Amino acid sequence: MNLQNNIHKYKMTLERFSQLVDAYGSEPKRWPLEERATALKLLEKSIEAHRLQQSASNLDHLLDSVPISVPTAMLRQRILAQRYKEPVQDAWQWFIHWLMGTTVREHFLRPAFALMIPLLFGIFLGFNLADYPTDESILFEEEVSLLALYPME
């Protein structure tokens, strides 16, 4: 029923028929299903449509002359054997694969975790540098002690 409705939607003109055979060739089985019936009707009554079809059929015969290929049994075996092998990944590919994760949750959490590492390192470094003595008098004493070559008390 749907097909019948679709067929009525398409009005076949000689111009459209020409486009059809230009694109799909002369064989009605290759024409779009929804336009096939109307195209065949036009073909029955139009000499020009018949001429267009004949013209396209010459190229079709040539295209049909190329024989079909048959894959070897060895190829099938190769395919079935190959699927068990895990893809070889280098370190970078492994890291990216790990970073992106496999679930939606991991897609967000892992990159966030990776970004947290330099941030935490920066905070750690910042706190440690803050503990370093900045009092100028102590620094001066240390310098004098070093120059005098004896330990500071």
Add this chain to the structure above:
Amino acid sequence: MQQIQDGDHQAFAMLVDRHLVALHGFAQRMLSNHADADDIVQETFVRVWQKAHQWQPQAKVSTWLHSITHNLCMDFYRRIKGETVNITSVELIDPHQPATSRQQQDVALQVQIALQQLPETQRSAIILCYYQNLSNREAADVLSISISALESLMARGRRKLKKILQAQSADLLGDL
């Protein structure tokens, strides 16, 4: 496909048996080389196994498989881009198949060479619709284009094929 997504090896073997001939024919017609076509088809099925979870139930399996093979063929073309295309290296699709006559074999070879001279998109469109018997909607989906763009590609491709074949040998091919 759902079974393959669950890691069912038997279902995968059935999928290979069902689609191997069609995909191999597609790759061979795209590349005109047995060894390259074998590699492309093998890689197609490896990807299917590894990325089965990416298949959407609303997509037709054969269309999805053709898309993967087509993308791999496009990658292949990109890799060899810049290399001189040697049309004498074009192989007859099945050299072991007995040709009914020397002339028929020559014609088949000339058609294959002419197909290789088409731009990749035009060649893909013709092969998908003409040889692979995909519907216009399916072929357009594989190429990620509209149906009108597909028809335009096929019409231009067929016109160019005619020109090439006529130029190659008017006597052999007659009046196109």
